Amino acid sequence: MTCVTRFAPSPTGPLHLGHAFSAFIAHDMARASGGRFLLRIEDIDTTRSRPQWDTQILDDLAWLGLTWDGPVMRQTDRLDAYRAALDTLWQQGLLYPCTCTRRDIATALSAPQEGADPPMGPDGVIYPGTCRDLSPRTGPIPTEAALRLDLGAALHHPRYTFTETGTPANGTPRTMTRSADVLLSQVGDIVLSRKDFLGSYHLSVILDDAAQQITHVTRGEDLFDATWIHVVLQVLLSLPTPTYHHHRLVRDETGKRLAKRDDARSLATYRSEGRTPDDIRHLAGLAPSSL
Numbered sequence: 001m002t003c004v005t006r007f008a009p010s011p012t013g014p015l016h017l018g019h020a021f022s023a024f025i026a027h028d029m030a031r032a033s034g035g036r037f038l039l040r041i042e043d044i045d046t047t048r049s050r051p052q053w054d055t056q057i058l059d060d061l062a063w064l065g066l067t068w069d070g071p072v073m074r075q076t077d078r079l080d081a082y083r084a085a086l087d088t089l090w091q092q093g094l095l096y097p098c099t100c101t102r103r104d105i106a107t108a109l110s111a112p113q114e115g116a117d118p119p120m121g122p123d124g125v126i127y128p129g130t131c132r133d134l135s136p137r138t139g140p141i142p143t144e145a146a147l148r149l150d151l152g153a154a155l156h157h158p159r160y161t162f163t164e165t166g167t168p169a170n171g172t173p174r175t176m177t178r179s180a181d182v183l184l185s186q187v188g189d190i191v192l193s194r195k196d197f198l199g200s201y202h203l204s205v206i207l208d209d210a211a212q213q214i215t216h217v218t219r220g221e222d223l224f225d226a227t228w229i230h231v232v233l234q235v236l237l238s239l240p241t242p243t244y245h246h247h248r249l250v251r252d253e254t255g256k257r258l259a260k261r262d263d264a265r266s267l268a269t270y271r272s273e274g275r276t277p278d279d280i281r282h283l284a285g286l287a288p289s290s291l
Contacts (some may be wrong), residue, residue: 003035004215007068008208011043011053014266015060018220018250021284025247026218028289031283038212044082044204045197046077060267064277065289067228073212075199081207082199085237086192090141094154094236095192097145098131105130119188122226126188147193151232155180160231163243165216173243178228178231190229206230210239221246250284 005026009019030037041057043049060071089095100108108128109118119126132150141147158180165173191204209217224246236240270280278288 001215003030003033004038004213005030005218006038006040006209006212006214007066008040008042008205009057010045010048011050011057012045013053014268015057016267017265017270017280017284020060020064020099020267020280021250021286022219022247023061023064024281024284024286024289025245026216029216029218029245035215036069036264037066037074038070038214040208040212042075042204042208043090044199044201046076046251047196052086058068058269060271063267063271064280072122073208075204075208077149078204078208078211079198082193082204085203085207086147086199087141088237089149089192090137090147092236093137094150095141095147096132096137096150096189097135097142098127098148098189098191099145100127100130119185121187121190122223122229126186127190129189130190143195145190145195148189149192149233151184151187151189154232154236155184157235160228160230160235162227162241164242165245166178183228186225187229202226202229202233205231205237206237209242210234214242216245217242218245218247220249222249 007023007026009015009023015023027037029035039061041054043054053289061068086095105125105127106118108130109125127148131148135142159177160180160183161175161177163173164176190200190202192200194200225244231241233239267280270283275283281288
């Protein structure tokens with residue numbers, strides 16, 4: 001099987017050192033095995049995406065010496081695919097409309113045990129299910145509210161698995177397993193579409209990976225728990241589950257993970273200082289490229 005990886009940034013700010021590290025990992029994994037490296041622009045959030053960041057992403061990647069195979073995929077070209085998947089889940093009775101605000105959720109979670117820390121999941125606090133049984137799940141799919149996945153109804157198997165691997169030069173594949181009961185308690189009913197834009201990261205990423213026939217997903221270890229959401233959705237929508245590699249995060253001197261607002265570590269800043277792509281590899285803790 002040909003190894004197919006991808007790099008999928010959002011055009012909501014400049015690429016930083018952490019992005020470069022992730023892109024290098026995916027690119028090197030594909031090239032070392034004679035596979036394919038694809039580029040996807042995750043611009044589904046049109047309220048925050050900007051054309052200038054899209055252009056700079058392409059420019060920064062080219063400066064790093066990374067090349068991708070085939071045309072760039074953009075999520076704004078795939079809205080029909082997201083809409084069709086939501087309709088499938090709605091017809092299965094697995095979605096329900098939710099009108100709760102963040103304040104509503106916080107109030108509901110603090111009511112039973114005032115002062116206690118709310119349970120946290122991959123998307124923040126775990127939704128308490130306030131709207132779960134308030135509306136019938138029949139008729140046209142709602143468009144004026146967020147749509148949540150009824151995780152309890154969606155978990156059709158007692159256990160869920162995916163394969164975690166290292167890079168080709170370092171790492172033995174391992175089978176990761178989590179029970180449905182644990183997922184139900186640690187994830188909750190996640191949002192799959194919001195009223196202000198169609199789809200969500202969790203839904204779009206699994207549909208896009210399937211459309212691009214991605215075999216190996218490389219991303220930060222901070223997304224490990226979110227991968228379980230993706231595995232569940234892949235099962236529900238009869239999509240293949242790729243092999244995953246959750247790599248370490250690039251952090252600053254205080255141990256804090258890098259963010260797009262950290263302009264001091266943006267690739268554009270390093271470039272303006274006269275740094276080279278090999279310098280970026282060194283700063284990210286990677287050996288010079290031999291490809």
